[in-house]
Structure formats: structure tokens, C-alpha cells
Amino acid sequence: VHDPLRRPWTEPGRDPEHVYAAQRGDLAALFTLLREYRRELWSVCFALTLDRARAERLFHETLLRASKNLRSVPNGAAFLPWLVRLAASAAASNQRRDAAEKDPAAMDRTALGTELTEEQSHALHAFASLTGQDRLLYALAAIARLPYAEIGTVTRRESNAVIHELAQLRARLAHREAA
């Protein structure tokens, strides 16, 4: 998912000027922003929901929310971290609805669209037992393979806290996998 050739998630680039234009009603600038990070956003949505259909809904919802809450984008900051936080927030608000719709234990390739080995299945079930914020943190580290500093910027944590929480998450996941 993480392309090392791409610029870091936290590097603003031309985001601030696009955000500024979008805040002033420029739809083209807004669409440019939304299109630029859609692949990263998809990976986050997929990791947060563990379901293709739900991830698509979350993707759609996040982009719509982003268009409505552009005022809250931090000045001069990169757009993607804010978008990821928005997706995590939307996922958290959808958590109850999703939990009512589907049993997490029924996660299989029907939802993921891929064949699962036994190891992958165990890892996924352990991963699914995490909360949304923990899932995001772990996904950024293990799936997107972001540096700790960027993870801290995206999730608004100190780097030390990221290290500590990730270690705890790994230990917890290993314990659940073993169980």
C-alpha cells in the first residue's frame, strides 16, 4: 500500500493552497484534493472496516464529510492526515451500525474478496477485535508501513506514545492469535 516513492503523508505539498481554494468554494480544487489521496484513503477504510462493501461506503462517506468540513483542516498542514482522521471518526460512528449488520466472526473472503490462509484468517480475526483507533494505529504501522513520526502526526500522538501503544497492540494481537 505504501509507496516509498510517494511523498510522506504528512508533507503538505500543495495541499494548503488547494484547501484554501476549496474553502472558498472552488470545486475543482476540492476534487483535486479528494482524488489525490483516494488510494491511501481506500487502504485506511479497508483496514478500518475489513469489508469491501463497508469500506466503499466509508470511503464515500468520508469524502462527503470532507467536502462539508473543510473549514476544520489545519492551516498549512497536509490534507491526508486530516482525511484519515475523518475516516476514523466516520468509522467509529458507523461502528454500531456495522456491528448490528454483520458478525465480525463471519469475516471471510466474501467480505475481503481474497482467499485467506489460516494464518491470515487468525491475524484478521485478532485485528478485528481491536477498537477503531487501535486498528488505525496498527494499520498505519503494519500495513501502510509509515514511519513512527508520521503515524504520530496522523493520529495526533507523540512518537513515544506510538512506540509504546504499538508494542502493546502487538503483544495483545499475538495473545489473541494464540488464543
Place this chain on the structure above:
Amino acid sequence: VRHVSVQQLSAFTDGALSGVSRELVVRHLATCSACRDRQGAWQAADEALRQALSWTPNERTLEEWSSRVELCITAERKGLPVPEFTPTLLPVIAAVTPTTLPRMRELLEGARGAMLSKGRGTKPERPAGAKPVAGAPAPEPPDEPAGSSLESAKPVPEEAPELAPAEARAPAVPSIENSSSTEAAPTHETEHEAGPAASEVDDVASEAGPEPVAEEASLAEPEPSPVAEATTESEPVSVAEPEVEAEPAPVAGSETEAEPAPVAGSETEAEPAPEPVAEQDSGPERLPDVELATEAALPTVAESEVEPEPEQKSVAAAQPDPAPAPVAYSEPTLPRAELPVALPVASTKRDPFLELKPLPELTEPLFTSASLPESTLARAMRRHANATPPGTDPVRKPAHVAVPAPVAPAAARPLRRRGRRRLLAACTVLLLVLLTSMFMPDVIRIPLPERWRPRVPRVEFVRRGGTLAETPAASRDAAFELATSQPIVPELVSQPAVAVSADSLAPADSVATPVTGEATSPAVTSAPASPSTAVATVARPPAPARAPARTAPARPATGTSERPSSEAEFVPDNPSTIIPVRVTTSVRLSKPPARALPEPEHDESWPLLCGEVIDAQGQPVEGARVQLVSPALTVRTDRRGRFCVACPPGVRALRVEAPGLPVVNRTVELTGGMVETRIALPPAR
């Protein structure tokens, strides 16, 4: 052994360590097997998770999603109705057990054999094991290339040539193979004239010719064909790899040319009569090439996603669509693999492909997707084939491939259930409110903060059949307008005037729940320019006697000290009668509420109140609470039972509490300086 911390291990797993820290962990892992195992398990879990969640929609799908979002945003900005979200990624396929593999193979072989036979213009009998294949168009429209020639299926012309002699030879192909390409001489190849996607068009192989297949794939699992016992010896024929770059001249465009075009090449050696290529491609019984491949040969999902060719779409749309066409699924993006063709031994006049019998209903959603690996599709078909109810004769079943009806996603059911639950909850709450309303007081006062001035509408419950059909405020407004438009009648008529106070203007039959604060609407709407001539015309209440009489009685405005009262004129129900009513509104100003004296700020000049708390035996009580009521101060006694507190001068009330002893209240007058007191707590009862 001093192990490395989990933080170090985790950071090392993420590659976040460098320099000395990393060297330290590496050295430790070299010597400590426990940490090495743990780190390996973490790394494996990360990798497994990464692989499991590696699916990414292709660029076209993302583009479609972006366009959809942009459409929603644009519509929202323009005030147009926002289109609802419709998911494009549905659950892809149901689970297939490996036990259905032989059944799947039978199915595919039978379908292939029947297809080829039909392509030769014969009406073959359904081979054993043939079963309706339930395939579905991929639920991902953007991921599904439109290169499938099955979309252009046409009815087979009745004058199709009869079965060729070679057709009697049914190859005893044991199983489905997985191979890369075969250069079988007697093959029919239909090629699209399109570009790269032409390679995805199904190539229909004819039956085996005299020449052996050059590159025959190895048989994965030898298994007798369902029709093997009835066949003569023959060669397994595989579908050749599509040759995109081959000379297009010999092969006619299958989609565009309806003219029979003989396929050039060695095929004519095996075929007694040249066969129209277009016929193969356009017959309604045309089945797609369903490839089975081993897992190793499978591409990843992302790799299998290719962009469809728009030209093929147009060609497909141009073809007449036969109504009963048994359109099959399409998996054109998958790499090709050859299927051995099992030709039926004897052909009958009955074509099961054209009968279009109803398919057995699917018990669960069965979708195919272009983004799936081949084996997934194949297993799904196998599973469906296994779902044939026992006792049915698979030979008699039609072999056409049918598209199952789109199955509604299971997520719709909980939504409906939730809607029902919400409705039920709303009804329950309403019922409870109605039931409890009988026991509610007339007025419910809810204290609100002063700064909060909510605009709460006035709620009134009006009995049915009452004369006031509209809200009093609205009626007052209407009546006020009526009064201002009508001339004021200065004289009183014979009917007695009814004094109505401002508060009594509320309908008697109504129970109002005013909200304190400024949100409460005024009882009387009267804002005339001249107070002396102000007339507020209001509707006469139906039962004035029942009006709350908590206002001052009407008094004539004779006193000079009183301000001229506003006048109100009742408009009875009969508009012809005007009852002028003089209303006197007296306002009595009450005294302002006694405010508590502001507590003086702490001052150094405050007198000091000190004392000692003892029990009945004269022993000092430690830890007793000495509370000063005003100002609110609390101190505790020390070991000697003493306390000391500074408070403003005056008479102060003290409350002394000690655990296990009764409470004592004492009044102390503080004048200045220091006041000493001694408080004895009575013994506990």
C-alpha cells in the same frame, strides 16, 4: 538473560530502529530464541495482515467512486437532490468446498463439449454430469471488462450444418487441465479485432484432429470424463492460446461478420466442412472459457483487473440479443488455460441449450467478479453444481449457463428490521406519553438558566370540538388585524363587559405549558401607537368563567396615577355582534427579592474565631468538623481539639460534627479581634 523490551522489539519489527539500538536488538535476537520467536510471530502476523488487506480497487473503480462523490458534492452545492449511495462492491462469492471439484470439472467439460458441438451445428446430447451453471455477471461493473463474446450471443441458425464426422469422437479427457497454451492444429480461433482485450475473447476449439496437440498440459488430477465410457479414442483437445498478433485475415471478425468465414490453417484438414466462425461465437449456447488454474498460476486480484475495451462493448451492443439467450458469466480478464473438450458420443435432435428450462434456484448469492482469481470462480461453479438436489438426473438438465437473479444483499434485512424496531419504539414512547399525560400536572415548570433563551413553541392540548381551532396567538394576531381594520365602536352595547386580564386570554379549555423566561409569548398582543385608543380584539373565550382568576380584577381607569389601560374588544363567534370590553391591566411592582448579602471578601481585619471542641468527659475531640454557615467555611480540629478560623464580624452560626457524637449548633457573635469559644459535645445516645 536480560531481554529486550517489547517496545524495542516492536520498533525493530517496524524497521524503526537504527544504529546502536538496532544492533543491540539484532545481537539479542541472535542469542535469545524466545525473543526471536516472538519477533518472528509479530512479523508473520504483520505480513499476513498486509496480504489479507492488500486488495485495492483498480484505477477505473476509484475513478468511478470519485466521480460519484463529485456528483454528490456538486448536487449538494447546487441544492439539488443528492443521489443515494449505491454500493458497487458486493460480496463477491460464496465459499466453495474442495469436495465439489470433480463436480465442477464435469460441469465445465460438459459445457465445453456441448458448446463445441453446437458450434459445429449439431445438437449434442448433454453429457453426463452436465448441470446448469450458475454464473453471474461480476458485481463490480468497473472491474468487469466487456470483452466477453458471450454478450453477443445470437440464436444459432437453423440451417447450421450437421455434426461433422469427427464429432463422433469424443475425447476421453480425464480432467481439466491447467496449461499455458496449446498449438493444436484443428482449432477454431475466433479473434476480436480489438486490441489487447482481444486476447480475452474466448477461443473455441474444435474436436481433436488427427494431429496430436503439441503442447498438452499436464493433467492435474486424472479423472475420467463423464462421457468417457461412451467415447472412442481420441485426443484431448485444448483451446489454443489466443493469438492476438496472428494474421487477422484468415479469421473473420466473429462479432462483426455474420458471413461464414472458414478458418484458415490446419483446421481445414480436420474439418470436413469449413465452419463459420461467427457461428461459434454467436450461438446462444456459447459458453465462456472458464479456466481452472492452480493457485500458483493464479494472478493476484489486482493483476487481473484490466480495462475493458469500449469497442467490444459497442460490438456487443450491436448484436441482436435473443430473448432466451442463456448468457453466461464473463471472466475475460483471467489468463487463459485450456480445457480439454469432452465431446458427446451421440448427438440427439434435442438441444438442451435451447430449451431454457428454469434453473434451480440458488440458495445463496453467487457472484463472480472479474477481480477474483480463477479458482474462486471455478469453485463457486462447483459449489453450485453440488447444490443439485439429490435424485435429479444431471444428464437431463439443461446445460445452459444462466445468470442468477441478483440477490439482495443480506444487509438490507437488518435495515428493514431496524426500521421496524424504530417505528415500534416510537409508538411505544408515544403511548407512554399519552398514558402518563393523565397523571401529569397542569403546568410543568422547568427552571432554565437565565442566559438560555430557547424558543420553545407553546404547546396546547385542545379538546376536540372546541371553538378554538387555531392557536391563541394566531387567533389573537388575526383578531388584532381585524380590529385594526374595523372602526372602533366607542359605545358600549347592552351586553355586560367582561373583564379579561392578560392571563385570562388563554383558552379555558386548554392547558398551556409555558416556559419561563423570555421565550414565553406574551399573553396579550397589544402594541398600539396610542395607548388611550388601543384596542385589542381577541376572540372571546368559550367559557370565560373558567378562566383562571389569578389576575387583579378590572378597574376603571379613573385614577390619574394609573396609566391608561389598554382596551380589548372581544369578537364573538357571531361576527355581527361586537362586544366592547374594557380591560384594565394593573401592574403591581413587587419588592425585589431579598438578595443574600454579599459575602465580604476575606480581609485581614476579620476577627478570628478560635475554640476548642471537647466531649462530655472534657477530652478534646480531634477531627471534628466545625462549619461556619455564612460564609461557608469548614475547619477541622487538631489533636488538642482546637480550631481557628477567620470570618467577618457579626453573628455567625456554627455547626460542629464529630464522628460518633451528636451534632451541635452554636451561635457566636464576632465583634473584632479574637473570639474564643468552647464547645462541648454531648455524649452519644
